[in-house]
Amino acid sequence: MIKKLTILILLAISVGAMAQQMPADKEARMEKFITELMSKMTLEEKIGQLHQISGGDVVSGELSSDGNKTAQQIRSGGVGSMLNAKGVEKVYALQKVAVEQSRLKIPLLFGMDVIHGYETAFPVPLAMASTWNMKQIETMARTAAVEASADGVCWTFSPMVDITRDPRWGRIVEGAGEDPFLGGAVAKAMVKGYQGEPGFATNTQILACVKHFALYGAPDAGRDYSTVDMSRLRMFNDYLYPYQAAVEAGVATVMSSFNEVDNVPATANKWLLDDLLRKQWGFKGLVLTDYASINDLPRHGIGDPVSTTIRALEAGTDIDMEAYAYHYMLPEAVRNGRVPMALIDKACRRVLEAKYQLGLFENPYKYCDVTRPAKEFFTKENRAKSRQAAGESFVLLKNDSITLNPAVPAKPLLPLAKQGTIAVIGPHGNNRPMMLGPWFYPHDIQRAATVVEGLKEAVGSKAKVVFARGCQPFESEEYAQRVYFGKEFEKDNRPDTEILAEALNVAKNADVIIATLGESTEMSGESSSRSILDLPKPQQDLLKALAETGKPIVLVLFTGRPLTINWEKANLPAILNVWFPGTEAAYAIADVLFGDVNPSGKLTATWPQSVGQIPIYYNGKNTGKPMDKWFQKFRSGYLDVSNEPLYPFGYGLSYTNFEYSDVILNDSVMSPKGQLTASVTVKNTGKRDGYEVVQLYICDKAASIIRPLKELKGFQKVFIKAGQSVKVDFQITSDLLKFYNSDLEYVCEPGDFDAMIGCNSVELKSAKFTLVE
Numbered sequence: 001m002i003k004k005l006t007i008l009i010l011l012a013i014s015v016g017a018m019a020q021q022m023p024a025d026k027e028a029r030m031e032k033f034i035t036e037l038m039s040k041m042t043l044e045e046k047i048g049q050l051h052q053i054s055g056g057d058v059v060s061g062e063l064s065s066d067g068n069k070t071a072q073q074i075r076s077g078g079v080g081s082m083l084n085a086k087g088v089e090k091v092y093a094l095q096k097v098a099v100e101q102s103r104l105k106i107p108l109l110f111g112m113d114v115i116h117g118y119e120t121a122f123p124v125p126l127a128m129a130s131t132w133n134m135k136q137i138e139t140m141a142r143t144a145a146v147e148a149s150a151d152g153v154c155w156t157f158s159p160m161v162d163i164t165r166d167p168r169w170g171r172i173v174e175g176a177g178e179d180p181f182l183g184g185a186v187a188k189a190m191v192k193g194y195q196g197e198p199g200f201a202t203n204t205q206i207l208a209c210v211k212h213f214a215l216y217g218a219p220d221a222g223r224d225y226s227t228v229d230m231s232r233l234r235m236f237n238d239y240l241y242p243y244q245a246a247v248e249a250g251v252a253t254v255m256s257s258f259n260e261v262d263n264v265p266a267t268a269n270k271w272l273l274d275d276l277l278r279k280q281w282g283f284k285g286l287v288l289t290d291y292a293s294i295n296d297l298p299r300h301g302i303g304d305p306v307s308t309t310i311r312a313l314e315a316g317t318d319i320d321m322e323a324y325a326y327h328y329m330l331p332e333a334v335r336n337g338r339v340p341m342a343l344i345d346k347a348c349r350r351v352l353e354a355k356y357q358l359g360l361f362e363n364p365y366k367y368c369d370v371t372r373p374a375k376e377f378f379t380k381e382n383r384a385k386s387r388q389a390a391g392e393s394f395v396l397l398k399n400d401s402i403t404l405n406p407a408v409p410a411k412p413l414l415p416l417a418k419q420g421t422i423a424v425i426g427p428h429g430n431n432r433p434m435m436l437g438p439w440f441y442p443h444d445i446q447r448a449a450t451v452v453e454g455l456k457e458a459v460g461s462k463a464k465v466v467f468a469r470g471c472q473p474f475e476s477e478e479y480a481q482r483v484y485f486g487k488e489f490e491k492d493n494r495p496d497t498e499i500l501a502e503a504l505n506v507a508k509n510a511d512v513i514i515a516t517l518g519e520s521t522e523m524s525g526e527s528s529s530r531s532i533l534d535l536p537k538p539q540q541d542l543l544k545a546l547a548e549t550g551k552p553i554v555l556v557l558f559t560g561r562p563l564t565i566n567w568e569k570a571n572l573p574a575i576l577n578v579w580f581p582g583t584e585a586a587y588a589i590a591d592v593l594f595g596d597v598n599p600s601g602k603l604t605a606t607w608p609q610s611v612g613q614i615p616i617y618y619n620g621k622n623t624g625k626p627m628d629k630w631f632q633k634f635r636s637g638y639l640d641v642s643n644e645p646l647y648p649f650g651y652g653l654s655y656t657n658f659e660y661s662d663v664i665l666n667d668s669v670m671s672p673k674g675q676l677t678a679s680v681t682v683k684n685t686g687k688r689d690g691y692e693v694v695q696l697y698i699c700d701k702a703a704s705i706i707r708p709l710k711e712l713k714g715f716q717k718v719f720i721k722a723g724q725s726v727k728v729d730f731q732i733t734s735d736l737l738k739f740y741n742s743d744l745e746y747v748c749e750p751g752d753f754d755a756m757i758g759c760n761s762v763e764l765k766s767a768k769f770t771l772v773e
């Protein structure tokens with residue numbers, strides 16, 4: 001083994017603001033304008049810019065604002081921005097108060113959680129990531145920005161880029177999964193989609209907001225808002241890159257997280273918000289809190305309300321979302337000398353800069369064109385984009401060959417022929433809101449077609465589609481209440497035995513069963529952690545009863561997170577995981593079930609066999625006592641479950657098969673300034689054309705610190721016609737070999753590496769190379 005010397009390549013310095021930098025003359029004009037404006041502002045008006053209140057039309061946290069007083073607060077100059085005010089007419093009316101009735105006529109910003117579409121729902125973010133198609137993800141964000149901006153929204157609280165290795169955490173649904181390299185690519189694509197070209201020249205470009213900074217995806221025990229504690233090395237090597245990537249892509253705003261980072265809540269964490277984000281990464285935009293999180297600070301036990309509010313400002317928090325803490329406490333704190341005016345000025349300037357950059361001082365009604373919704377909501381084009389994205393996001397987990405007639409050779413159950421009687425069974429089969437997933441606030445939640453409707457349209461007169469509900473979606477009424485927190489959900493009031501009997505009767509006369517089951521829309525998302533990741537008990541019972549009929553079953557699985565579907569994997573011939581696909585769910589499901597679209601999605605988070613394996617992730621380290629095969633005494637493992645995942649990161653099947661050649665490297669040595677090409681030839685050996693996500697992983701064989709066994713360092717989604725081959729090349733530069741060492745220097749070290757290429761994080765072919773000094 002080559003003795004390694006550290007090559008210090010580059011510290012991550014001030015690359016951040018590149019994409020959002022303005023031309024110097026424009027920046028000078030902005031500074032002059034804002035300086036003049038601020039010279040006229042009172043202390044209260046400046047603090048008003050830092051105060052964000054809710055419009056209350058959408059509920060995303062505990063409300064503090066008093067809706068009746070909203071206009072009065074705006075008129076007095078006491079509000080700088082709003083969230084959750086829904087509807088362009090309402091936004092227009094509120095903006096009118098700000099620019100026609102307040103003393104300095106400063107326009108408001110209107111923010112909302114536009115997470116996976118606005119009126120046209122796209123698949124949930126975890127599903128979008130499963131497409132591994134950055135163009136598709138950018139299109140989703142662009143389409144969402146166009147629709148949201150037509151409704152008065154000029155700021156989305158997205159992308160959420162929190163890495164998580166814990167599917168108990170309900171918010172796994174909002175991010176891109178467990179890998180920082182992929183997460184960074186997704187972050188960049190989304191920022192580009194929302195913000196468009198630098199300059200916000202059009203009224204469809206809106207401010208993006210990367211969140212939740214930082215490490216929100218690593219709560220102890222997977223419990224939302226729980227303690228986070230990790231080493232700086234883990235932070236820098238595994239968790240921080242996607243936020244940094246968003247900053248590099250020019251994201252205009254950052255939302256801090258509810259959790260603590262190094263024992264200090266992110267909201268009041270100066271190291272995080274100032275040293276790292278602004279100084280090291282060069283972020284120039286504004287930082288806002290998560291929902292009322294300044295009010296959480298005393299509960300974290302770091303001081304009284306006044307001192308913690310001041311600490312949040314000192315840390316670099318510009319906007320207080322809905323806590324009213326800045327509003328109530330800062331004026332007095334400035335007057336009594338506890339807070340220097342310069343700190344208020346700094347934060348106020350950043351808010352005004354965001355408004356200036358959007359062009360709101362020139363035209364405060366830029367996003368208030370009341371004629372746009374009719375033209376731009378839920379259009380044919382947007383729906384087609386959503387349908388395409390949905391089909392591409394589905395992950396085919398299993399597709400066994402079966403035959404019910406020994407005289408007929410077995411063949412994969414999917415795709416289905418459009419013939420015979422197709423029984424759709426399960427509560428997700430005829431439920432519209434269930435298609436949408438969490439974090440979606442359209443005007444009409446009954447807009448999506450049901451699975452039954454989609455399949456009927458697809459088969460026309462060629463086949464019969466029948467439906468039975470089969471079971472309740474939840475184990476109990478109490479569970480349902482917790483999930484829907486008072487919101488309405490569709491319930492079947494018949495006795496459970498009657499619901500099941502009807503389903504078995506329907507199944508008896510069918511040629512194939514499509515079991516539409518899984519999590520309900522609100523079972524993942526905020527404050528929706530789970531300690532058991534099985535299908536809800538009534539759904540398991542239904543599946544077992546259906547399996548006893550001997551009919552072939554396709555499980556069409558709805559979920560916002562990885563699930564421990566061991567029984568289902570072992571006992572059902574086909575499983576198509578569709579996540580929450582959005583408004584076009586029904587049509588996209590039909591596209592894939594009948595083979596008009598060949599599935600190509602791949603998992604971006606590991607699926608565990610058991611909750612006890614969590615945290616589980618593909619890019620782990622070897623340990624000194626790795627277990628090669630289950631079970632070996634005195635090796636790192638469990639008595640009752642192997643270390644293998646149920647489905648690994650990067651996994652997903654197709655209706656065709658792909659065969660990988662060995663990995664060819666164009667050289668076996670590389671210098672830090674040089675590069676290598678790693679190539680494979682992928683052959684489509686089946687009968688259908690298809691897309692394949694070819695994945696490159698790298699392992700640093702021996703370094704100054706322990707490195708993961710493999711890390712994703714490249715991926716390409718390629719289209720390969722049946723019978724044809726495609727050569728796929730990956731360029732390996734020293735950038736891909738860098739990591740943060742014990743001194744938190746970003747380095748690559750000479751020595752041996754493995755380049756591994758394959759169809760998922762487990763089935764890989766490998767070649768060796770050496771980085772020389």
Ligand code: BGC
Nearest residue numbers: 060061113157211290291526
């Ligand atoms: C969530 C954020 C969201 C905010 C505003 C909070 O509860 O954590 O993700 O952006 O509410 O709705």
